[in-house]
Amino acid sequence: MKIRDKLLLGFGFYILLAAILGFFAYMELRTITTRLTLVEIAGDITNTILEVRRYEKNFLLYKDKDNLQELKNYLGVLKKYIDSIKSEVIKEIGINNYNMMKETISEYEQLFDAIVDNFRSQEKITTSMRAAGGKIERRLTGRELESFLDIRRDEKNLMLYKDQETYDTFIRTLNSANLDRYEEVRRYRILMTRLFELYRYEKDSIDKIRLKAREIQSFTENLSKKERTDIDAVSKRSMRLLLYALLAFIILGTIINMRLARGIATPIKRLEEITKKVAAGDFSERIEIKGKGEIASLGISFNQMGTRLRDAMESLELAIKRLHEKQAQLVEAEKLASLGRIAAGVAHEINNPLAIINEKAGLMQDILQMSADFQHKEKFSNLINGIIGSVNRCRTITHQLLGFARRIDVIVELMDLNEAVIEVKGFLENEILLKNIRVELNIGEDLPKIKSDKVLLEQVFLNIIKNAIDAVEEGGLIEVSTRIKDENTAQVSIKDNGPGIPRDKLKHIFEPFFTTKERGKGTGLGLFVSYVIMKKLGGFILAESEIGKGTTFILEIPIQPRF
Amino acid sequence: MKKKKEIKVLLVDDEVDFVDTLAQRLKMRELMVATVYDGEQALSFIKKIEPDVIVLDLKMPGLHGMEVLREIKQLSPHIQVIILTGHGTEKDEEEAKRLGGFDFLRKPADIDLLVAKIKEAYWEKIERAMTAIAFAEEGELDTARKIIKKEE
Numbered sequence: 025m026k027i028r029d030k031l032l033l034g035f036g037f038y039i040l041l042a043a044i045l046g047f048f049a050y051m052e053l054r055t056i057t058t059r060l061t062l063v064e065i066a067g068d069i070t071n072t073i074l075e076v077r078r079y080e081k082n083f084l085l086y087k088d089k090d091n092l093q094e095l096k097n098y099l100g101v102l103k104k105y106i107d108s109i110k111s112e113v114i115k116e117i118g119i120n121n122y123n124m125m126k127e128t129i130s131e132y133e134q135l136f137d138a139i140v141d142n143f144r145s146q147e148k149i150t151t152s153m154r155a156a157g158g159k160i161e162r163r164l165t166g167r168e169l170e171s172f173l174d175i176r177r178d179e180k181n182l183m184l185y186k187d188q189e190t191y192d193t194f195i196r197t198l199n200s201a202n203l204d205r206y207e208e209v210r211r212y213r214i215l216m217t218r219l220f221e222l223y224r225y226e227k228d229s230i231d232k233i234r235l236k237a238r239e240i241q242s243f244t245e246n247l248s249k250k251e252r253t254d255i256d257a258v259s260k261r262s263m264r265l266l267l268y269a270l271l272a273f274i275i276l277g278t279i280i281n282m283r284l285a286r287g288i289a290t291p292i293k294r295l296e297e298i299t300k301k302v303a304a305g306d307f308s309e310r311i312e313i314k315g316k317g318e319i320a321s322l323g324i325s326f327n328q329m330g331t332r333l334r335d336a337m338e339s340l341e342l343a344i345k346r347l348h349e350k351q352a353q354l355v356e357a358e359k360l361a362s363l364g365r366i367a368a369g370v371a372h373e374i375n376n377p378l379a380i381i382n383e384k385a386g387l388m389q390d391i392l393q394m395s396a397d398f399q400h401k402e403k404f405s406n407l408i409n410g411i412i413g414s415v416n417r418c419r420t421i422t423h424q425l426l427g428f429a430r431r432i433d434v435i436v437e438l439m440d441l442n443e444a445v446i447e448v449k450g451f452l453e454n455e456i457l458l459k460n461i462r463v464e465l466n467i468g469e470d471l472p473k474i475k476s477d478k479v480l481l482e483q484v485f486l487n488i489i490k491n492a493i494d495a496v497e498e499g500g501l502i503e504v505s506t507r508i509k510d511e512n513t514a515q516v517s518i519k520d521n522g523p524g525i526p527r528d529k530l531k532h533i534f535e536p537f538f539t540t541k542e543r544g545k546g547t548g549l550g551l552f553v554s555y556v557i558m559k560k561l562g563g564f565i566l567a568e569s570e571i572g573k574g575t576t577f578i579l580e581i582p583i584q585p586r587f
Numbered sequence: 588m589k590k591k592k593e594i595k596v597l598l599v600d601d602e603v604d605f606v607d608t609l610a611q612r613l614k615m616r617e618l619m620v621a622t623v624y625d626g627e628q629a630l631s632f633i634k635k636i637e638p639d640v641i642v643l644d645l646k647m648p649g650l651h652g653m654e655v656l657r658e659i660k661q662l663s664p665h666i667q668v669i670i671l672t673g674h675g676t677e678k679d680e681e682e683a684k685r686l687g688g689f690d691f692l693r694k695p696a697d698i699d700l701l702v703a704k705i706k707e708a709y710w711e712k713i714e715r716a717m718t719a720i721a722f723a724e725e726g727e728l729d730t731a732r733k734i735i736k737k738e739e
Contacts, residue, residue, distance in 0.1 A: 375673025376602055379694035383608040386698050390615050419695050426676075426693075 026317045030284045037280050038273075045269045052262035059255045062113050065105065066248035072102045073241050080136075080237065084230060087143050099133055117247060125243055132236040139229040142222050149219045150183065156212045163208065171201035172209075179216065186223040291319040295326065307334035360534060360555060367536045371422035378418050385411040421547050425536065434560055436585050439478040441506050441514055442467045448485040449504070452493065460499050463489075468507035474514055474583045480557045481581070484565070487550040488518050488577045494541060495522030495575065513563075514581045521574040530569050561585075594709045595619045597638040599629040599655065600671075601647040605694075609642075616702050626650025630658050637663055640689075640708045642701070645672040645679060653682060660687045665716050667708035671696060 079095035082088075106126055114122045157176055164172050178194040194216065203209040291314070298309045307330050311323035389408045392401060449456075449463055456463055485504075492502045501521045509515040525533065525540065532538045534555040539548035558565040562582045569575040596618050600606040603624060610620045621638065623629045625647050633641070641659060645652030656668050670683045673694035680691040689708040692701065 372674045375694045376605070379673060379696070380602065380605045380608070382695035383605055383612060383698075387608050387612050390612055394615070415695055423693060 027288055027319070030288055034281045034284045038277055041269070041273050041277065045266070045273070048265055048269070049262065052258060052265070055258050056255055056262070058112060058116065059251050059258065061110075062116060062251045063248055063255065065109055065113065066244050066251060069102065069105050069244045070241070070248060072098055072105060073237070073244060076102060077237055077241070080233065084139075092140065095136070099129070099136075103129060121243070125240065128236055128239050128243070132233060132240065135229055135233045135236060139226060139233065142226050142229060146219060146222045146226070149215055149222065153179070153212065153215045153219065156208055156215060160203075160206065160208045160212060163206070164203070168201070168203060171197075172203060175201055182216070182220070182223075186220075186227070191220050191223075288319075291323065295319070295322065298326070298330075302330060302333065307331075307337060356534075357559070360536075360552070363536050367425045371425040374418065375422055378415055378422070381411065382415045382419075385415065421549070425549060434477045434480065434585075436475050436477060438473050438475055439481075440473050441471055441476075441481070441516065441581070444478055444482050445485060445504055445506060445516065448482050448489060451486065452489055455490070455493050459493060459496075461493060461496060462499075462501045464501065464503045466503060466505035466507075468505070468514075471506055471508050471514060472583065474581060475585050476561055476581055480561060484554040484557050484579065485516070485518070487554045488579075491550060492518055492520035492522065492575070492577075494546075496520050497522070508583075509580060512583055514583055516579040516581065517576055518579075519574060519576040524571040524573055525567070525569040525575055526571060527569075530567060533567060534565070593619060594640065594705065595636070595638040596621070596705055597629065597632060597641045598622045599624075599626065599641060599647075599652075600644040601625055602644070612698055613702070613705075616698075618702070618705065626652070626655040626658075629655055630662070633659060633662060633666065638666060639712055640705050641666055641668045642671050642705070643668050645670060646674045653679070653686065656683060656686050656688055665712050665719075667712045669701075669704055669708055671701070 076095060076098040079091050079098060083091040083095055106122075106129065109117075109122070157179065160172055161169065161176070175194065175197050178190070178197045182190045182194045184190075198209075198213060198216075204213070291311075294311060298311055301309050310327050310330060313320050313323050313327075385408050389405065389412070392405050392408065395401065445465060445467070449465065455461075489502065489504070496502065503517075503519040505517045505519075507515050529538075529540060533540075534551050535548075536552040537548035538552075539546040555565055558579060558581075562585060563580045565577060565579050567575060567577050596613060598606050598610055598613075598620060600609075600622075601624050606622045606624065610622045613620045621632065621636075623632050626649050629641070629643070630650075632638075643652050643655060647655075650658075652670065652672065656670070659666055659668055664687065667689040668683075668687070669689050670679075670691045671694060672679070672692075675683075675691060675693055683691050689711060690704050692704065
């Protein structure tokens, strides 16, 4: 998976979770708000009902217009409240409950209207009864009047208590008075009976009214209570939900993001480690490629870079090594060249005085030979020969230095290297026999004829083999091998089993006047001249030596001239 | 055959000590020897007396030996010149050969070798002069005839 996708996934998860959480929270809050409205409505309704009931009581007590009016007003307010309840709230309450409530209220109102009528009727009847009572009192006299006054007392009681017992007493008193023969008394009885009916009806109505009122009250109270409980439950549920969501948010989010982060960070960390290693110069480490994301392609590029770097470093190291070798060779060659120039300069300057010594000594010898014998003639002659001998030695040195002893200009001819080696060996036969040395020739049969200077090459072979003969003990071994090295190069190696040359001396052996032989035995020029000749022929010479095992000279000669 | 004594040798070298000593030694070996100490002297000498062989140094004050050789070969091509020097390089040797020098020897040189070379050079001169006569029309090669006459 790509890093971008991983990051998006991480963020996306949080955003999704937050959105879900937000949605739920919103829904819950909406529910609570609806419920709260209900509670509020329930509260208003309750208050209104309380007002209605206050005025109901007042009215029932005073039976006056004002209280009735107030009661009607509050009933109107209550109805308005009920009507204004929103449909969703009605749904919440339940449409049946709502309708029942409405019905109860209208029943209550009807009952009230009925009782108001009742009161009016009572008032009328009471007035009629009083009038009838007064009329009867004025008609009756004596015993009958007395009885009737008892009835009137019971009448007052009845109007006060309005109960069955008082009514029964009244009827009993009326019956025992036995005044029914009077038309007025009969009407009075009828009125009383009707009044009592109204009383009874009033009582019933009031009970009913109270019942209905209580019903309405308890209904609203229940509603209010239920809503409060619901709100409480919803709040608690919401809180729990939020808490769970929060926990999920933290735990799941942490886990997912940690996994994603690890998925991103682990390969980067690995990359960092390897980068450090590469920076420290270790190009061997490679990144394991997993998947297909940017990290993987980065890893592939990095690995390629590592390989390239390693290759580059290797070839660079090789180049530097070669450069060092080349430089060392150049330095060595330059050193030898300047030494050679100095030596040549000195040799030139010495030649003239040497020539004078030579001629003077020669003249002395000439004169001596023409002279008659005298006491020390022979001794003088020997002394002069000594001088001339030393002059000759000096001449050998200077001439060798200057390459005078033999020609040094190159004459290229088609020549057989093997033949040259054999000739040189033949030339040194005496010395070889004298020291009882074994010289083994390992001739490369496939060696082609080469184009080079036979005389100069023989000179070089001679110098080196002579050195080898000097180096080995009596009965020593010298191996001379020729072989073809590559299509352009022939190789001659001359190996002896002498004492070897110490390392510190080995690097000077091609310098002029450097010799390991005892004083007077070597000029220190043989190898120098050999070196110069090999250079002239476009080849080179090198020496390897191991103390106690011997020395090997390796000559490489171009098959075609390179100069 | 002429006597050896009559081979005329001119030594040209600025090293007086060397050239005088060498002259003595050559005289002892029955050669006619004259010495001069620089190139100019050498050239004016051969205009008066023509030597058979000249032994010539290269590095001298004034005219360089190589110049002297060139002049000599122009004046008298038959005179044989042996270079005897302590400074010669291979290039000098080539140059000398190219200019018609007879041989190129390095100091210090063995007296017997030098004498031998002088004699060779002398015979070379005679031979060349004779060849020149043989190929020459009558009276055309005065120099050659003169030489032959003299030799006779």
